[in-house]
Amino acid sequence: MQTITLTKPLKRGEETITEIVLREPEGAGELRGIKLIDVQQGDVATILLLTKRLTTTPLSQDEINRIGPADLCKLTSEITDFFTA
Numbered sequence: 001m002q003t004i005t006l007t008k009p010l011k012r013g014e015e016t017i018t019e020i021v022l023r024e025p026e027g028a029g030e031l032r033g034i035k036l037i038d039v040q041q042g043d044v045a046t047i048l049l050l051t052k053r054l055t056t057t058p059l060s061q062d063e064i065n066r067i068g069p070a071d072l073c074k075l076t077s078e079i080t081d082f083f084t085a
Contacts, residue, residue: 001056002078008068010059017063020075021056024082030054039083042076050079 038046
């Protein structure tokens with residue numbers, strides 16, 4: 001698991017989300033519909049889709065779409081690291 005501290009926290013009503021915890025994909029089924037080349041290239045749509053699938057705290061699509069650019073880069077780095085060993 002990897003914890004990403006957000007530089008731009010997300011608001012959910014009265015709650016503020018300051019970090020996102022990602023877990024490693026458990027199997028190929030969680031990658032269904034994903035092109036691994038898109039992960040390696042940091043395709044934004046692919047990274048956001050994987051973020052939604054791999055966060056331990058459920059995020060709505062709207063919340064995922066509001067992730068700031070710096071935080072998106074951190075997420076991309078952590079997600080691509082899951083695919084290198």
